[in-house]
Amino acid sequence: xxxxxxxxxxxxxxxxxxxxxxxxxxxxxxxxxxxxxxxxxxxxxxxxxxxxxxxxxxxxxxxxxxxxxxxxxxxxxxxxxxxxxxxxxxxxxxxxxxxxxxxxxxxxxxxxxxxxxxxxxxxxxxxxxxxxxxxxxxxxxxxxxxxxxxxxxxxxxxxxxxxxxxxxxxxxxxxxxxxxxxxxxxxxxxxxxxxxxxxxxxxxxxxxxxxxxxxxxxxxxxxxxxxxxxxxxxxxxxxxxxxxxxxxxxxxxxxxxxxxxxxxxxxxxxxxxxxxxxxxxxxxxxxxxxxxxxxxxxxxxxxxxxxxxxxxxxxxxxxxxxxxxxxxxxxxxxxxxxxxxxxxxxxxxxxxxxxxxxxxxxxxxxxxxxxxxxxxxxxxxxxxxxxxxxxxxxxxxxxxxxxxxxxxxxxxxxxxxxxxxxxxxxxxxxxxxxxxxxxxxxxxxxxxxxxxxxxxxxxxxxxxxxxxxxxxxxxxxxxxxxxxxxxxxxxxxxxxxxxxxxxxxxxxxxxxxxxxxxxxxxxxxxxxxxxxxxxxxxxxxxxxxxxxxxxxxxxxxxxxxxxxxxxxxxxxxxxxxxxxxxxxxxxxxxxxxxxxxxxxxxxxxxxxxxxxxxxxxxxxxxxxxxxxxxxxxxxxxxxxxxxxxxxxxxxxxxxxxxxxxxxxxxxxxxxx
Amino acid sequence: xxxxxxxxxxxxxxxxxxxxxxxxxxxxxxxxxxxxxxxxxxxxxxxxxxxxxxxxxxxxxxxxxxxxxxxxxxxxxxxxxxxxxxxxxxxxxxxxxxxxxxxxxxxxxxxxxxxxxxxxxxxxxxxxxxxxxxxxxxxxxxxxxxxxxxxxxxxxxxxxxxxxxxxxxxxxxxxxxxxxxxxxxxxxxxxxxxxxxxxxxxxxxxxxxxxxxxxxxxxxxxxxxxxxxxxxxxxxxxxxxxxxxxxxxxxxxxxxxxxxxxxxxxxxxxxxxxxxxxxxxxxxxxxxxxxxxxxxxxx
Numbered sequence: 001x002x003x004x005x006x007x008x009x010x011x012x013x014x015x016x017x018x019x020x021x022x023x024x025x026x027x028x029x030x031x032x033x034x035x036x037x038x039x040x041x042x043x044x045x046x047x048x049x050x051x052x053x054x055x056x057x058x059x060x061x062x063x064x065x066x067x068x069x070x071x072x073x074x075x076x077x078x079x080x081x082x083x084x085x086x087x088x089x090x091x092x093x094x095x096x097x098x099x100x101x102x103x104x105x106x107x108x109x110x111x112x113x114x115x116x117x118x119x120x121x122x123x124x125x126x127x128x129x130x131x132x133x134x135x136x137x138x139x140x141x142x143x144x145x146x147x148x149x150x151x152x153x154x155x156x157x158x159x160x161x162x163x164x165x166x167x168x169x170x171x172x173x174x175x176x177x178x179x180x181x182x183x184x185x186x187x188x189x190x191x192x193x194x195x196x197x198x199x200x201x202x203x204x205x206x207x208x209x210x211x212x213x214x215x216x217x218x219x220x221x222x223x224x225x226x227x228x229x230x231x232x233x234x235x236x237x238x239x240x241x242x243x244x245x246x247x248x249x250x251x252x253x254x255x256x257x258x259x260x261x262x263x264x265x266x267x268x269x270x271x272x273x274x275x276x277x278x279x280x281x282x283x284x285x286x287x288x289x290x291x292x293x294x295x296x297x298x299x300x301x302x303x304x305x306x307x308x309x310x311x312x313x314x315x316x317x318x319x320x321x322x323x324x325x326x327x328x329x330x331x332x333x334x335x336x337x338x339x340x341x342x343x344x345x346x347x348x349x350x351x352x353x354x355x356x357x358x359x360x361x362x363x364x365x366x367x368x369x370x371x372x373x374x375x376x377x378x379x380x381x382x383x384x385x386x387x388x389x390x391x392x393x394x395x396x397x398x399x400x401x402x403x404x405x406x407x408x409x410x411x412x413x414x415x416x417x418x419x420x421x422x423x424x425x426x427x428x429x430x431x432x433x434x435x436x437x438x439x440x441x442x443x444x445x446x447x448x449x450x451x452x453x454x455x456x457x458x459x460x461x462x463x464x465x466x467x468x469x470x471x472x473x474x475x476x477x478x479x480x481x482x483x484x485x486x487x488x489x490x491x492x493x494x495x496x497x498x499x500x501x502x503x504x505x506x507x508x509x510x511x512x513x514x515x516x517x518x519x520x521x522x523x524x525x526x527x528x529x530x531x532x533x534x535x536x537x538x539x540x541x542x543x544x545x546x547x548x549x550x551x552x553x554x555x556x557x558x559x560x561x562x563x564x565x566x567x568x569x570x571x572x573x574x575x576x577x578x579x580x581x582x583x584x585x586x587x588x589x590x591x592x593x594x595x596x597x598x599x600x601x602x603x604x605x606x607x608x609x610x611x612x613x614x615x616x617x618x619x620x621x622x623x624x625x626x627x628x629x630x631x632x633x634x635x636x637x638x639x640x641x642x643x644x645x646x647x648x649x650x651x652x653x654x655x656x657x658x659x660x661x662x663x664x665x666x667x668x669x670x671x672x
Numbered sequence: 673x674x675x676x677x678x679x680x681x682x683x684x685x686x687x688x689x690x691x692x693x694x695x696x697x698x699x700x701x702x703x704x705x706x707x708x709x710x711x712x713x714x715x716x717x718x719x720x721x722x723x724x725x726x727x728x729x730x731x732x733x734x735x736x737x738x739x740x741x742x743x744x745x746x747x748x749x750x751x752x753x754x755x756x757x758x759x760x761x762x763x764x765x766x767x768x769x770x771x772x773x774x775x776x777x778x779x780x781x782x783x784x785x786x787x788x789x790x791x792x793x794x795x796x797x798x799x800x801x802x803x804x805x806x807x808x809x810x811x812x813x814x815x816x817x818x819x820x821x822x823x824x825x826x827x828x829x830x831x832x833x834x835x836x837x838x839x840x841x842x843x844x845x846x847x848x849x850x851x852x853x854x855x856x857x858x859x860x861x862x863x864x865x866x867x868x869x870x871x872x873x874x875x876x877x878x879x880x881x882x883x884x885x886x887x888x889x890x891x892x893x894x895x896x897x898x899x900x901x902x903x904x905x906x907x908x909x910x911x912x913x914x915x916x917x918x919x920x921x922x923x924x925x926x927x928x929x930x931x932x933x934x935x936x937x938x939x940x941x942x943x944x945x946x947x948x949x950x951x952x953x954x955x956x957x958x959x960x961x962x963x964x965x966x967x968x969x970x971x
Binding site: 352353355358473475476477478479 | 843844845846863864865866898899
């Protein structure tokens with residue numbers, strides 16, 4: 001604790017008129033009054049010095065309650081308020097706004113939490129009431145030294161960055177562009193569209209996803225407000241909301257943009273490697289376009305696969321192939337960022353008992369591979385053929401929850417979309433081949449929502465067999481190569497051994513591998529599962545932990561296309577709002593430095609996480625009001641209490657703590 | 673630090689009572705490769721991981737800890753020749769090393785039994801893992817005097833590899849340790865269906881529910897019979913017992929005509945190191961008594 005004379009000195013810079021405090025206690029419709037005798041608390045408040053008004057109400061956040069506060073300000077002339085109700089995060093802003101409307105500075109409001117911290121967690125009524133009184137007294141003590149804080153408008157850079165060009169990223173980019181915001185869309189792959197372009201059909205309407213997404217991807221490519229960077233990575237991110245400086249690196253395509261997409265280079269290229277976009281189900285050339293509708297349509301050369309035979313250079317009619325192309329670095333300045341980097345399909349090889357990828361188990365594939373097999377452009381021409389020998393499988397077994405709901409691999413969560421895509425693929429096969437025997441082994445079938453349960457019903461009607469049981473193993477007879485799925489039908493409690501010509505694994509959605517490095521660059525919190533954590537799971541599922549950075553789609557957690565699109569719209573609206581308005585509002589709740597006490601030790605500079613404190617030319621330490629995040633870390637670091645955060649000054653906190661630590665006294669207060 | 677190249681030899685119950693030839697073969701092999709085996713006087717049942725642990729986990733820990741303390745006093749790592757003993761003793765040893773509350777509890781109970789205190793100074797080993805993994809195929813090669821010309825159905829059993837997070841030896845789904853080792857002994861390992869499933873004996877099933885135990889075993893034998901091995905190679909006396917008595921049971925009750933010899937890894941390694949076949953002791957077992965070990969000609 002600082003010496004008394006020091007705190008007085010710090011306090012002396014503030015107005016010393018006698019405060020007039022209004023206290024309002026909330027019943028919260030029984031949430032509080034069920035435990036706390038609010039009338040007693042209000043009566044107690046009246047005994048505290050400087051308290052001019054003390055009232056209680058059924059619901060302070062209602063218009064009646066808010067009017068009570070406004071009336072007290074207008075009629076009784078109170079200059080600060082203490083509301084005893086819920087947490088500061090819950091309704092602090094409601095009351096701050098109310099006093100602002102009545103003409104006071106919004107920082108003259110003090111919130112006392114007697115719900116989450118008291119009535120909900122305290123046993124007896126007496127105990128809860130005493131606790132409420134103490135908390136109230138602490139709040140009143142604190143409020144005496146509250147000071148007005150200015151709210152400043154800070155201009156923003158009118159441009160946004162979208163990271164990830166899948167369905168969520170494209171949607172967010174398009175929505176912001178339509179609001180007139182210039183958007184930079186950065187995609188690490190050579191083409192936009194993401195996982196959705198890989199799918200054969202989308203549930204529950206079995207539509208063609210390529211047809212659904214291409215108006216959007218075309219729109220993104222042709223929108224004047226959108227600058228597209230494919231084959232590009234985020235190198236560095238600096239700054240905060242309103243002004244982020246982002247460095248991106250564009251890897252060379254080795255094909256110039258005058259490429260007419262005629263495909264001659266690819267036709268003549270002698271090198272074939274498995275196609276990433278086709279989940280390895282077909283081959284592509286070393287110079288290639290990932291898929292016919294790819295955007296941008298410019299071809300790309302895979303430098304690692306290329307044998308540099310120069311054929312492509314020779315056959316290109318417009319001389320677009322250029323092996324000498326270099327990587328480019330671009331620096332962008334944007335006001336907000338939307339992260340939409342999607343997901344990876346879980347690699348089932350981790351579950352050894354399923355032998356995915358093992359020799360002899362070629363007929364064990366994932367749903368994404370099945371999707372690729374079923375498309376008309378696939379290696380099988382859209383026919384369902386088992387990979388080992390190209391024969392038509394008679395018996396297909398699908399296994400659900402591969403990598404989901406599985407403690408052993410560390411994924412407790414339900415991916416939530418696998419039931420639907422398995423049902424969809426099973427139906428597509430059944431429609432085409434009614435004679436094929438399809439079994440889905442599941443833990444629970446989860447198809448909530450409109451048209452989804454109906455979708456499940458339709459699969460049942462088509463004759464898809466359902467066995468409730470998670471298979472323990474996919475076994476292979478070494479003599480015949482026949483696969484068997486070993487499971488238990490838990491409804492009839494019988495062990496089952498299912499012969500399978502092909503096994504399809506419904507693999508989970510997991511955070512993409514690239515999130516590790518990108519997450520650190522963005523300084524956003526992540527969930528235990530590795531996805532980017534939302535600000536509030538109910539009320540703000542679209543903001544990240546860092547101001548100005550928003551999340552859309554599966555990077556927040558597994559989602560289907562519908563949900564991803566909806567969240568992308570929300571992210572776009574939130575990210576565009578300050579850019580369209582032109583400024584953000586920031587409370588200047590910043591520290592002030594008492595030059596007389598400062599010993600120039602540099603401690604505050606060292607601890608400030610956003611580098612908001614620096615030494616000026618005349619040797620004084622100055623605070624950058626805009627960069628400051630009001631975290632308060634500088635205060636305990638200061639050895640002389642020279643740096644004091646407004647409204648969180650040492651003496652204010654001291655006054656507050658004193659009320660909480662002294663023994664309760666009937667009708668008394670501890671501060672003279 | 674425990675003594676080097678020395679093991680406290682934990683025999684368990686089945687080997688000394690039914691298959692002393694496994695014990696003899698293990699001593700023979702370990703001494704050949706330069707390990708000293710110390711007798712563990714007054715050692716008890718491990719106790720069995722399925723039965724005892726299921727009924728009373730705490731009693732099970734105390735009895736196991738007592739055995740561990742006997743090895744600690746000998747200042748040597750403990751070696752077993754049985755998957756069940758390995759399971760119990762390694763699980764308890766690791767658990768007591770990691771959980772101070774459990775250790776305190778067990779030590780309080782051990783005091784009632786006499787001058788016993790679990791300190792956590794040793795590790796628990798399995799002879800098969802010492803041979804096949806630590807010594808390994810390359811390490812054993814100089815000690816091999818002859819290779820065995822045979823095709824074997826290798827049976828790992830359950831507790832040797834599982835739970836994998838405690839054992840940390842090899843994959844439980846596709847292990848290669850014993851196959852790689854068998855190759856150096858001249859043995860061809862056969863791939864057969866359901867190779868890694870239970871023999872049907874463990875977990876108290878054999879004693880409590882003989883018929884289901886034999887049903888599980890019958891499936892196992894059908895898969896093994898398909899590949900017609902020269903013998904079944906195991907690393908656990910309890911599996912050994914199941915394969916022996918089980919074939920006899922199926923012959924008598926299900927009109928089977930099985931006569932596959934059953935050999936513990938120690939027995940096979942001992943023969944490859946020059947032990948005469950009569951000491952390998954097949955003639956004292958129920959199955960495959962007429963099997964004759966033949967040397968593989970080295971090309």
